[in-house]
Structure formats: structure tokens, C-alpha cells
Amino acid sequence: MEAAAHIVIVEDDAKISALLGDYMEAAGYRTSRILDGAQAVAALREHGADVVLLDLNLPGLDGLEVCRAVRGFSQAPIIMLTARVDEVDRLLGLDAGADDYVCKPFSPREVVARVRAQLRRASGALAQQAVTPLFSVDRERMRILLSGTALSLTPVEFRILAELIGHPDRVYSRQQLLDVAHEDQRDISDRTVDSHVKNIRRKLAAKPVAADCLQSVYGVGYRFELPLC
Numbered sequence: 001m002e003a004a005a006h007i008v009i010v011e012d013d014a015k016i017s018a019l020l021g022d023y024m025e026a027a028g029y030r031t032s033r034i035l036d037g038a039q040a041v042a043a044l045r046e047h048g049a050d051v052v053l054l055d056l057n058l059p060g061l062d063g064l065e066v067c068r069a070v071r072g073f074s075q076a077p078i079i080m081l082t083a084r085v086d087e088v089d090r091l092l093g094l095d096a097g098a099d100d101y102v103c104k105p106f107s108p109r110e111v112v113a114r115v116r117a118q119l120r121r122a123s124g125a126l127a128q129q130a131v132t133p134l135f136s137v138d139r140e141r142m143r144i145l146l147s148g149t150a151l152s153l154t155p156v157e158f159r160i161l162a163e164l165i166g167h168p169d170r171v172y173s174r175q176q177l178l179d180v181a182h183e184d185q186r187d188i189s190d191r192t193v194d195s196h197v198k199n200i201r202r203k204l205a206a207k208p209v210a211a212d213c214l215q216s217v218y219g220v221g222y223r224f225e226l227p228l229c
Contacts, residue, residue, distance in 0.1 A: 004030045005119055008049040010040040010066065011081060012058050016104075020053060023108040024115065037061030041069045049076045050122070051115050056082035056093065064096045071097035077118035079111070094173045094220065101171065101220065121169040134210065134226070137162045146207050156181045157200050160193070164214070164224035173221040197222060 007029045011017040014035070021031045032047070034040045037058040044052065052070065056063035067078055080093045083104040093101060100114055136145040142158050143150045144165070153161065163180045164172065174193040181196065197214060204210045215223050 004028055005050040005115075006030045006032065006048070007051050007053065007115060008032045008034065008040070008044060009053045010034045010037070010058065010063075011053065011055040012036070013055070016055075016081075019108055020111060023112050027112050027116075029115070035059075037063070037066045040066050044070050044076070045073055048074065051118050052076055052078045053111065053115070054078050054080055054098070056080055056084060064093060067093065067096040067098055077122055079114055079118065081106070081111075094171060094176060099170055117169050121167075135165050137165055146204070146210055151203050153200070153203065157196055157203075160196055161200055161224075164222065168224050168226050171217050171220055171223045177221060193221070 007024045009017050009020050009024070009031060011020065011033070012035045017033045017035070021033055024031045029050075032043065032049075034043055035058075037060040039060075040052075040054070040058075041061065054063050054066060058066065061069070063080060063082070067080070070076070070078065077099045078097065079100045079102060080098045081102055081104065082093070099118060102111055102114060134147060136148075138145070139162065142155060144153060144158060144161055145151070151161075159181050160177050163177070164170075174191070177193045177196075181193070201211075201214050204213060213225055215225055217223055
């Protein structure tokens, strides 16, 4: 019998921690609950996790510090939990290595769904939904094939789309995509990304099955979702 996924909940509010734990266990996952940032880093280093639910405001090390520390030794998906909805906080969290964000107050069912999505992505199940790959990325020739047909992409569009395809369901901030798109680190407004994404969406729309792959994440940036086909 396959072992249940291990979800580590790092949250100093005991009621929220217990609520999340109850919902995760009802969904069939194993849980560990940690109230302190420094303890979380030590426990994750020793025991690992399949997904980490990480509060932003923690005693000791805060959530961003924990996230950066964990990224030094683990690629386990990290979902940040926060009441701070300012875009700067969101971007900082993603730049620290978080994979997703949930803002308080939240629905525990939504958090379970986010955890399930991260587990699918981490296991590679999303990439195996199609019998034959819908997308094929050829980095040497800088081209992306959609159902066997090359998309007409600029170099910047190629770099953005290739990065997103390579990490389905991961949320990218505009700044992260700018870093991918412009290797010379020119000072360009992050709103430039919106223009590039608009052009990529127009080109994907030529194939209806791929029309909705590029999803906006309000206040943060974008994620790529492989279609169910």
C-alpha cells in the first residue's frame, strides 16, 4: 500500500494548525504540526516533507526566512499562508522560493486542493496526463512544438513559455519571468511581461486545447496549467 503524503504545517496559531491538520488527515494525508520557524527548519532538514504549509508571520524565524533556509536543502513544494495581501509580500514570498500562496481567511478545502495540485506537479502526474506530449520544448533550437507544430515565438516569448511549461502549476511573479526573459538584466517594467503573455496567449489560442493554459494569478503573476486531453 502506498504511503500517505506527509504534509508539514508550520503555523503558530494552534486553532488554524489544528483545523488544517484535521482537513489534511480527512483527505488521507499524514501531518506534522510545528509552531516555530527555527524548529520547522530543523525538522524539515531531518525528516523532510511532501508539502509544507508555511505561515508568513512566525515567532523566531519568520516564514520568508524559513522558506529561504529550506530551499537550501529541499525542493518540497511550499505553500505560504498569510494575512498580508500586499503585492510586495506576495512577490517576496515567491522570490524566496514559495510555490503558491493562500491568503487568510481561507477555505480549508481550498488549501487541500492546493496541496493536491502541488503533489500532482511534484510527482510528474500532470506531465503524464496526455498519451503523447502536447508540448515539446527544444531549447537548442529555441522552439516549442504544440501538437507537433512549431509556435511562432520571439526569443523572449520562447524563454517565458519554456520556463512555465517546465514547471506546470508553479506560480511565477512578473519579476521572476522578467529575470528569465531578459538575460542582460535590463531595467524593464514588469508590466512588459503582461504584453509578452498576451502575445503568447494569442498564439496558443490557435489550438483550442491549449487556449487556457496560461492562467493569471491575481496580484502575483502567472502559472501554466497543462490541459486535460
